[in-house]
Amino acid sequence: MYNNLLLVIDLNNPATAKTVVDNALQLTANNPEAVYRVVTIVEPVDDSFISAFLPKNFDKSLINEVKNALHRFTEKHFPITAKVQHIVAHGTIYEEIIRISEEKAVDLIIMLASSKSSVKFSNNTRRVVKYGTKPMLILK
Known part of the structure; x- marks a missing residue:
């Protein structure tokens, strides 16, 4: 039985994020x-050309907005009695998933194979499978 689950969701695609939650x-x-x-996970803006046009604390303000959106999402899709921890990470997707799964000692990672229907497995999913040490449930 799994007690400590890591649900990896993409807030840009609420339908697939709901699929991850429903399965969990x-x-x-x-x-x-x-x-x-x-x-x-919020990926950093590395392109120096683009970052030159962004406000000074863009990443921090973006992370705060994503935290608020994550809270709204979980309030809508989890029962009120569920024990939910909200995590907004900033970095490379697969590295952050692996890091968090180790830090939080999760029993199972649940994530989509890919957010694009034309791709069987995303590069991030492949890398979590290859380099991670935790059991995974990969949803199609």
Whole structure:
């Protein structure tokens, strides 16, 4: 039985994010001790040309906006009694997923194979499978 789950969601695609949550809730339906660590990752803006046009603290303000959006999303899709931890990471997607899964000692990572229907597995999913050490449920 899984007690400590890491749900990787993309807030830019609420339908697929809901799929991840629905699967996690089904998997833990008989487990009142389940803890859902819901993570979304903001990739840094590395292009110096683009970053020159952005406000000085753009990344910080963006992360705050994403935190608020993540809270709104979980309030809508989780039961009120669910134990949910909100995590907004900033960095390379697969590296952050692996880091958080180790830090939080999760039992299972749940994520989509790809957010694009034309791709079987995204590069990030492949890398989490290859370099991560935690069990995974990959959804299509």
